[in-house]
Amino acid sequence: MLQIIMKSLQHRMITNLALLASIAAGVCLIFSVTLIQFGVSDGLEKARQRLGADILVVPSGASVDPGEVLYGGAPSNIYMKNELEQEVANLKGVKRVTAQFFTQSLDEDCCDLGVALRMIGYDPKTDWLVQPWLENVSKRELVDNEVIIGSGVTAAKGNNLTILGKEFHVVAVMEPSGTGLDRSILTSISTARKTAANSPLLKNVWQKNGEADKLISAILVEVEPGADVREIIVRLETSHEVRAFSASETKRRIYEQFLVVVGLLAASGIVALVASMIQLFTRLYTLTVERQGEWGLYLAIGATPRKITLLIIVEAGILCSLGAAGGLILGYLLYLWSVTFISTHQAFPFVYPGLGLMGVTAAGIYLFWLLVTVFAAWIPIYRGGHIEPTLVMTRGEFD
Amino acid sequence: METILAVQDIKKSYGAEDVLAGISFTVHAGEMLSIVGHSGVGKTTLLSIIGLLQSPTAGQITLQGSSAGSLDSTKRAVLRSQYIGFVFQRARLVGSLTALENVLLPTWLFGEKKEVKTKAEDLLCQLGLKERLHYSPAQLSLGQMRRVALARALLLNPSLILADEPTNDLDSTTSEVVFNELQQAKERGAAVILVTHEKEYAARADRMFRLANGLLHEESVLS
Numbered sequence: 001m002l003q004i005i006m007k008s009l010q011h012r013m014i015t016n017l018a019l020l021a022s023i024a025a026g027v028c029l030i031f032s033v034t035l036i037q038f039g040v041s042d043g044l045e046k047a048r049q050r051l052g053a054d055i056l057v058v059p060s061g062a063s064v065d066p067g068e069v070l071y072g073g074a075p076s077n078i079y080m081k082n083e084l085e086q087e088v089a090n091l092k093g094v095k096r097v098t099a100q101f102f103t104q105s106l107d108e109d110c111c112d113l114g115v116a117l118r119m120i121g122y123d124p125k126t127d128w129l130v131q132p133w134l135e136n137v138s139k140r141e142l143v144d145n146e147v148i149i150g151s152g153v154t155a156a157k158g159n160n161l162t163i164l165g166k167e168f169h170v171v172a173v174m175e176p177s178g179t180g181l182d183r184s185i186l187t188s189i190s191t192a193r194k195t196a197a198n199s200p201l202l203k204n205v206w207q208k209n210g211e212a213d214k215l216i217s218a219i220l221v222e223v224e225p226g227a228d229v230r231e232i233i234v235r236l237e238t239s240h241e242v243r244a245f246s247a248s249e250t251k252r253r254i255y256e257q258f259l260v261v262v263g264l265l266a267a268s269g270i271v272a273l274v275a276s277m278i279q280l281f282t283r284l285y286t287l288t289v290e291r292q293g294e295w296g297l298y299l300a301i302g303a304t305p306r307k308i309t310l311l312i313i314v315e316a317g318i319l320c321s322l323g324a325a326g327g328l329i330l331g332y333l334l335y336l337w338s339v340t341f342i343s344t345h346q347a348f349p350f351v352y353p354g355l356g357l358m359g360v361t362a363a364g365i366y367l368f369w370l371l372v373t374v375f376a377a378w379i380p381i382y383r384g385g386h387i388e389p390t391l392v393m394t395r396g397e398f399d
Numbered sequence: 400m401e402t403i404l405a406v407q408d409i410k411k412s413y414g415a416e417d418v419l420a421g422i423s424f425t426v427h428a429g430e431m432l433s434i435v436g437h438s439g440v441g442k443t444t445l446l447s448i449i450g451l452l453q454s455p456t457a458g459q460i461t462l463q464g465s466s467a468g469s470l471d472s473t474k475r476a477v478l479r480s481q482y483i484g485f486v487f488q489r490a491r492l493v494g495s496l497t498a499l500e501n502v503l504l505p506t507w508l509f510g511e512k513k514e515v516k517t518k519a520e521d522l523l524c525q526l527g528l529k530e531r532l533h534y535s536p537a538q539l540s541l542g543q544m545r546r547v548a549l550a551r552a553l554l555l556n557p558s559l560i561l562a563d564e565p566t567n568d569l570d571s572t573t574s575e576v577v578f579n580e581l582q583q584a585k586e587r588g589a590a591v592i593l594v595t596h597e598k599e600y601a602a603r604a605d606r607m608f609r610l611a612n613g614l615l616h617e618e619s620v621l622s
Contacts, residue, residue: 003500003507004493011495297491300452301551302480303508304473389452389476 001307005315019283020323022276027327027365029269032335033262034361035353039339040258043349044251046175053129053220053247054229057088060241077102079209082216084240085126091235093227098126101192102217117153118184119163121192129220130186142188148172152182161185164199176351189216261342276323281376284316288383299389308384313377320373324366332358400427402461403482403559403590404449409458410613411444418444419455420613428558431582431591433604435618440610442594443488443563449592450483450561451475463558480509484557484589486565486581490544492536498523498543499532502550515554522550526576542573549577553584560584560591566600578603 009016059080082099089097101121122130124141130148142148147161147168155161161168163185176182187195190213197212209215221244223229233244295308339350353361404426411419418441426432436442448455451467460467463482467475492501500507502519523532526546536544545565552560562581566574578600585591593604601607608615 001508004496004504007493007495007500293491294493297493298504298508299476300450300479300485300487301505301508302476302483304476306473307508390447 001311001314005311005318008315009318015283016319019276019279019319020326022272022279023320023323023369024327024330026269026273026276027324027369028331028334029265029272031328031331031362031365032338033265033269034365035331035335035358036265036338036342037262038353038357038361039350040255040262042351042353044255046349046351054223055221055233055236055244055246057084057219057221057236057242057244058217060237060243078217079215080217080242081210082214084242085216085219087240088219088221088236088242091232093224093232095222095224095227096126096128097219097221098128099123099189099216100218100220101189101196101212101215103192103196119192119195120184120186121189122186123189128222142171142186142191144188144191144194145169146171146187148174148186150174150182150184151176153185164195166195166198258342265338277372277376280316280320280373283319284312284376284380287312287380292383292387295384296387296389299387305385305387308387309381312380312384313374316373316377316380317370320369321366324369328362328365400429402426403428403463404592405459405461406449407459407461409445409448409455409460411441411448412456417613419448422458422613422615424608424615426559426590426592428588428590429585430606431585431593431604433593433595433601433607434610434615435595435598435601435607436610438596441613442610445610446561446563446592446594450485451479480505482558484552484555484560486545486549486552486560486562488563488567490536490541490548492539492544492547494536497533497535498528498539498547501536501547502554504551505555519550519554522553523547526550526580542569545569545577546573549580553580556587556589558589560589562591562593562595564595565593566595566597574600 059078061078085097085099088094100123103119103121124130130142145166145168147163147170149155149161149170149172151174153161153173155170155173157170157173159170161170168185168187174181174186193212193215219242221232223232229246229248233246236242236244295311298308298311299305339352343350402425406425407423409419409422410417422445424432434442434445444453447453449460451460451462451470454469462478465478467478470478492498493504496504499516499519502523503516506515520532523529523546526549528543528546528550531539531543534543536547539547549562549565552562560581565577565581569577574597581591581593582603591604593600595601607618609618610616
């Protein structure tokens with residue numbers, strides 16, 4: 001029976017290829033858009049959880065994009081006086097603050113790691129962000145030569161890393177967040193300051209702002225429950241030489257920008273999907289006209305109506321499966337390319353969906369198409385099952 | 400001699416029109432029976448009823464000992480696949496298959512056996528189509544298509560062969576090849592029912608019937 005189906009598919013090669021291409025295009029767009037959507041949603045949520053602050057405060061002269069600072073992970077060499085930390089903490093509606101110190105971008109010219117990384121020094125006295133990681137490894141705080149690394153740093157827990165000539169011990173590796181933290185090294189603020197101060201290559205970056213131990217790069221702020229974040233930001237920016245960003249607003253803005261891209265892709269996907277569904281319905285409907293004589297012959301030489309049904313549904317199923325499989329492969333490639341392309345133009349947190357989620361998504365899309373195909377095949381199945389075998393004695397020759 | 404088909408008092412009406420008005424006959428293994436009659440007299444209808452393609456309005460059909468007239472469509476399909484080989488008025492070849500594949504069609508539908516492929520090739524060679532095994536129907540002449548259709552009907556050694564004007568529109572040489580192949584099938588033990596307009600071939604059957612006014616009248620094959 002399979003030979004008959006394969007021959008029929010080959011015989012109508014051009015029509016079938018057009019149908020396969022149409023199904024593949026629809027599946028490809030829907031699959032890639034779904035994966036991108038999953039990656040961005042998960043990335044933004046993980047980034048929000050990891051940030052653990054409502055407001056990020058940076059020096060007013062810092063020409064940084066909030067999305068870049070929060071999610072992009074571009075090493076930001078920005079510095080301000082450390083007394084600002086206390087001034088921000090004194091503002092009404094602020095629950096707690098903690099300062100961080102960023103070092104210069106590290107690359108092959110200046111360190112022993114092969115990629116550009118950001119070293120973030122946190123303040124153990126006020127921090128509430130790094131502490132959970134320390135508790136995971138049963139430590140109260142990091143000592144001078146200890147670091148926590150992001151998942152994108154090529155080292156493992158227990159390894160030693162040489163950074164700017166100094167050796168560090170990796171005590172923990174953070175989960176992937178899809179943000180710059182994945183390519184960051186966390187250490188205590190004093191270690192970060194010392195590392196920067198001792199590096200002749202980094203001096204010119206921070207020295208113009210003062211002594212390293214009196215500088216900070218950013219202040220993370222948690223507000224009191226019910227406090228107006230927007231109002232606190234306005235007060236911060238009017239009374240101090242700083243720029244402040246709302247984490248949730250930044251997240252929303254990035255997500256909205258991203259939704260435009262995803263929306264355009266999704267709209268194209270839906271149009272392609274509907275077009276391929278119409279083509280599938282048309283293709284299968286024409287079967288009922290052009291192949292009645294052929295099915296009548298099969299019935300006349302002894303095929304049962306059930307066998308005719310099987311012939312139709314397997315042929316439709318093969319078309320659907322080939323189209324969907326091609327679409328899923330193309331969709332995966334499009335997803336990889338899109339993530340790379342978008343990330344070069346827009347900083348956004350992205351967590352690559354796991355194999356399980358990708359598998360479930362692919363299976364869901366395939367099952368959806370199979371159902372559509374069965375539905376589209378219903379008319380030919382019904383007609384095929386009700387053909388009178390005497391048709392073969394009264395009809396003309398068939399193709 | 401084994402009775403392959405017994406037809407008893409078959410009637411078929413389309414509305415008020417009685418096409419078949421009570422037809423009875425039997426055909427045995429190794430026997431060829433011909434049916435002649437004017438166009439539109441009901442020959443093809445009779446053939447489709449005894450070939451279990453449609454049910455009679457009344458009457459009994461017994462095929463290889465099984466009462467077939469009242470069976471449902473699935474059981475009739477099974478009987479057709481087991482016992483009947485059809486040669487239709489037109490060749491009825493599937494356009495997506497080659498000549499050889501068209502002959503193999505019944506085995507593709509009911510489960511392929513390797514030795515059948517050799518037999519299909521032999522049959523086509525016997526019918527003068529050795530060079531045309533892998534041609535598509537579009538590349539074959541009418542006579543060649545008819546011979547392919549005949550090979551398809553003979554492939555699985557059916558005990559009953561129903562041939563509906565198999566030599567129609569064919570030249571005399573091709574008609575002779577086709578008729579001889581039917582005769583050889585008869586000699587191998589098949590029962591053959593040949594519906595034809597051509598008296599020459601009808602007269603070469605063991606028994607000849609004329610269908611007129613819904614009834615079969617036996618005629619002498621010598622007349």
